[in-house]
Amino acid sequence: MPLNADGDLGYGSVAAAGPGPGVPGLAGGNLGGGETVPLLLPEPVTAGRPSWKPLSKDELELTAGSPGWRKVRTRLVLLFWLTWLVMLGAAIAIIVQSPRPVAPPLKWWEKELFYRLQPALLMDTPQGAIGGFEVMRERLPYLKSLQVGALILEGVIPKTISASNLTQVSHDLGTMPQFRKLIGETHKEGMKILLDFCDLEVMNEEDSLNATEDLADSSGYIQYSLKYWLEQGISGFSICDTDAAYTEKTLEVWKSLLEEYSEKDNERILVVRETSDSYVVTNVSDGVNGSLVQLTVRSLLPPSAHPLPVPEVARAIEESLQAPRPDWSSWTVGGPVAPELQRIIMVVLMTLPGTPVVSDGEEVNPAQNTTVNAIGDEIYIQDEGKKWRSAIALFQSLSHTRSREEALLFGTFSFLPFNSSSLTSASAMPPLAFLRSWGCVHFLVLLNLGPEPHPLSPDWAPRLPTGGVFVTSTEMDRLGSVSLETLILKPREGIVIKLFEGGSFS
Structure with a gap:
């Protein structure tokens, strides 16, 4: 049936069926019989209210370039940069005002590693076919690889020589031109040389009564000899606390x-x-201004003809760790060490506050008959026909770490005692531990x-x-991160750990 039954009605309109209620809003309220009703009624338009429509491209460009919008944009840019500058200034003020440690200026003898040796022990044959000075020149690259910064040479001046001949060198070691060449090569490698006068009779018996006056006399043989070696490029001298020259008056003259x-x-x-005594400060050191003597070398172990038992070694190390800390000191091993403890002693020596002084061979093992050879960048140790690659990796790791870490150079020292009740047996020895700290960096040494x-x-x-990371260990088998809560110390083991405070990994 067609929708448009009435030909007079258009499509989309409905004819009125007769009288009835009209559609509200239309004139008269009713639709007449001949009118149509639209299916979609338009919304009524409120008088005086403009209809919204988006801006065209031309209108948008015109509005954006108006003076009002330019002012708004300029003010927003200025507000951004002012806010950024205020935040930057606040951050700088916080950094400047926050407390932080100030690195003290260190002298060269406070930063360098000292190495004590006797050139006479380096000669190839007992007859001295190759002088000790020449052998030392060949060994300088090896010493440089150990981060050695200063050499203390023993036996350069014969002990039997008189006070008037202190400018002569031992003929068994070589000639004076060879020694001057050694000094020049040492300086090229960035190292310094000190002469050891310990136990050297710098005064003869005739002058023993007036020893102090002779040493203080600038025209005397002693002063002349010291000036001679200083002019040759020697960086200093080493004496013992038992020498006759170790008096306050003499030290004042030497200082000048x-x-x-x-x-x-x-x-x-x-x-x-x-x-004389490894744990007692001598009278002169106690009574003389500390500037008269730059370094006072103390021994970790008491003097002994034979290696000490392990309990005595542990006791001696603990006494050294608990001893009052001077402003600056230096440490050396001081006595023979059992092979199983040699590496632990070296860990202590290289991590204590002060300047370490290592004797020739202690970086390897003084109890073994070893020969050290350097081939390229690799170091080998030959012992009974066998070779071990990088056998002194522990010493190199310790020396390199000390040279670049402020906490090990001048950081604070804290001894950390263990509770003896935590030991597994009554005969067990408690471990030893101490902390070196600088700022938020902490180095924990466990022994x-x-x-x-x-x-x-x-x-x-x-x-x-x-939490932290392993820096080194006596067996060089500790790598990566570590948690102190799960760490177990092995027998005869020393460990160096760099600890991190919460959220810090620097």
Whole structure:
């Protein structure tokens, strides 16, 4: 049936069916019989209200370039940069005002590693076919690879020589021109040379009554000899606390002489080695201004003809760790060490505050008959026909770490005692530990000299950060990150760990 039944009605309209209620809003309220009703009624338009429509491209460009919008954009840009500058200034103020450690200026003798050796022991044959000076020149690259910064040479001047001949060198070692060449090669390698006068009779018996006056006399043989060596490029001298020259009056004269030849980057120094008692400061060191002696070398172990038992070694190290800390000192091993403890002793020596002084061969193992050879960048040790690659990796790791870490150079020192109740047996020795700190960087040194493994108790040091990374260990088998809560010390093991505070990984 077609929708448009009435030909008079258009499509989309409906005819009125007759009288009835109309559609509201239309005129008259009713639709007549001949009118149509639209299917979609338009919305009523409110008078006086403009209809919204988007801007065209031309209108948008015209509006954006108006003076009002230019002012708004300019003010927003200025507000952004002012806010950024205020935040930057606040950050700088916080950094400047926040407390931070100030690195103290160190002298060269406070930063360098000292190496004590006797050139006479380096000669190839007992007859001295190759002089010790020439052998030393060939060994300089090896010493440089160990980060050695200063050499203390023993036996260069014969002990039987008189006070008037202190400018002569031992003929068994070589000639004076060879020694001058050695000094020049050492300086090229960035190292310094000190002469050892310990146990050297710098005064003869006739002058023993007036020893101090002779040493203080600038025209005397002693002063002449010291000036001669300083002019040759020697960076200082080493004496013992038992020498006759170790008096306050003599040291004052020597100090003036050393200052006269000191340069900005090459201060001439005097080193005193304690030999009478490893744990008692001598009277002169206690009564003389510390500037008279730049370094006072103390021994970790008491003097002994034979290696000490392990308990005595542990006791001696603990006494050294608990001893009062001087402003600056130097440490050496001081006595023979059992082979199983040699590496642990070296860890202690290289991480204690002060300047380490290592004797020739201690970086390897003084108890073994070893020969050190350097081939390229690799170092080998030959012992009974066998070779071990990088056998001194521990020493190199310690020396390199010390040379670049502020915490090990001048950081604070804290001894960390262990609770003896945590030991597994009554005969076990408690481990030793100490902390070197600088700012937020902490180096933890753990030493287990006992024959049994030792786990770290969680409540041992609750204020320490529990996480870190291994720096080195006596067996060189500790790598990667570490948690103190799960760490177990092996027997006869020393470990160096760099601890991180919460969220810090620098």
